[in-house]
Amino acid sequence: SVLAGRARDLAGRHVVVSAGGTREAIDPVRFIGNRSSGLQGYALARTAVARGAEVTVVSANVALPDPAGAKVVRVESARELRDAVLAAAAHADAVVMAAAVADFRPARESDTKIKKSAGEPEPIRLVRNPDVLAELGETRRAAAGPAEGPAPYPRVIVGFAAETDDVLANGRAKLERKGCDLLVVNQVGRGLAFGRPDNAAVVLIAGGGDVEIPRGPKEDLADVVWDLVAERLT
Numbered sequence: 001s002v003l004a005g006r007a008r009d010l011a012g013r014h015v016v017v018s019a020g021g022t023r024e025a026i027d028p029v030r031f032i033g034n035r036s037s038g039l040q041g042y043a044l045a046r047t048a049v050a051r052g053a054e055v056t057v058v059s060a061n062v063a064l065p066d067p068a069g070a071k072v073v074r075v076e077s078a079r080e081l082r083d084a085v086l087a088a089a090a091h092a093d094a095v096v097m098a099a100a101v102a103d104f105r106p107a108r109e110s111d112t113k114i115k116k117s118a119g120e121p122e123p124i125r126l127v128r129n130p131d132v133l134a135e136l137g138e139t140r141r142a143a144a145g146p147a148e149g150p151a152p153y154p155r156v157i158v159g160f161a162a163e164t165d166d167v168l169a170n171g172r173a174k175l176e177r178k179g180c181d182l183l184v185v186n187q188v189g190r191g192l193a194f195g196r197p198d199n200a201a202v203v204l205i206a207g208g209g210d211v212e213i214p215r216g217p218k219e220d221l222a223d224v225v226w227d228l229v230a231e232r233l234t
């Protein structure tokens with residue numbers, strides 16, 4: 001397999017990967033969702049298993065086979081994802097937030113299917129969802145300091161971001177706002193179709209510096225992320 005022959009440099013480590021995209025219910029049959037497939041998150045999970053880690057995948061609406069050797073926790077909404085990620089993160093060395101998490105959800109979920117018979121539709125009012133990545137960073141900041149035994153928060157926190165312009169500046173500001181150690185940034189939109197060489201990712205490193213990742217298989221990007229994570233766990 002393409003995963004064979006990797007160093008088992010994550011042996012004894014527990015890592016959490018969120019994958020896919022959340023769904024926010026409007027009524028029993030409808031939701032607000034996004035186009036995230038979960039491919040990058042699952043590649044991160046498979047690669048971490050191959051490198052020896054104990055892996056928990058918090059999987060939001062992913063239509064892919066389970067990554068072999070990983071524990072998969074299925075969630076639907078941002079709030080479910082938050083609860084599952086924070087529960088797993090309390091015992092984890094690293095958390096990678098590859099999932100596309102909805103920023104907003106309908107203020108109210110209708111118990112019954114909304115019918116079109118009532119004439120013009122009511123607008124759907126939205127409210128903010130919790131920011132899971134920012135919450136992980138805050139939990140770690142609040143808990144920092146000498147403690148007995150293993151830390152109850154992840155030592156390494158990784159975010160993902162897609163930006164349309166000022167990729168490096170926006171990414172750097174987001175990294176600092178969220179309090180994570182690494183932010184994997186993709187340039188999207190404005191004619192930069194996926195699949196073009198100028199659509200490569202950059203990993204921004206807290207405190208300065210970045211690593212450019214040339215366009216290639218999602219496993220290659222995953223390996224660069226785990227290289228940077230492993231460095232920070234030694």
Ligand code: CTP
Pocket residue numbers: 078097098099100101102103129130131132133134158159160161162174
């Ligand atoms: N994220 C999260 N919780 C949210 C939204 C995002 O944990 N409610 C995480 C994503 O999983 C990703 C990172 O934050 O790892 C960046 O997501 P992004 O949508 O780029 O950042 P936002 O802060 O939501 O900013 P924007 O206004 O650009 O959407």
Ligand code: CA
Pocket residue numbers: 101102103
């Ligand atoms: Ca967002």
